[in-house]
Amino acid sequence: MHKPIPFYAEAGTSGCPHGTDGDHPRHAPGGEIWICLDTPAGDGCDTHTDDYGYGVLWADCLDGAES
Template sequence: MNAEQHESGSWYWEVGSEQCPHGPEPDYDTQPEAWDIWIDRHTGSPQDVRICLDAPAGEACLQCSEDDGEMVPWESCRIREHARPKQGVVPNPGAEHQPVTVLVGTLECLDRECDEYFGDDGDEIPDMESCSHIREEQACSCQRQDDGEYSNDPCPARSLSVTGGTA
């Protein structure tokens, strides 16, 4: 499985859940007009359940959710790379564009669950700072997201500060 297969997408609550505002499916034979209206707002899903298009549950990793059979929030995707600030690195709260050193890797590696953190006996290796799958990068404080991670969206200030070269 690779990161290209993992993408963010909307996830919806099932028909009949408390979040679905439409109630149960009307009988087509006795209420065809009500059924037509109802069916326009409900559809099948890759998990073979009917979902309500008026009851979004949030952004999910579509591949992890399909694998698990339940919603996996996008920020919890196990395969895609995440960027978290290096321990002890905190940008100044008032600085709009400040360099931040981030550690980039999968959740397994960032959460110290990778096999490299453990010896042959299964005990954690106490002095290991990070596994070989994690790399350090520079981000900008403007790229910080609500969950504390950093996006890979370009910083507008960095693109303006490129100098040098010849015309």
């Protein structure tokens, strides 16, 4: 089913409270980067990606807006 999923900010960025420690228990692999599970960045599309392979924001997903 087409639905929004949470997107998280990259670990070690300004919103991450844990710094750049990749081994932190609240950091997880997010494709090619590590993400911080304590820094939600909004909802994304669980089905579509952009031309670069990144997830599409839910608000930008035309299929998601209709479902």
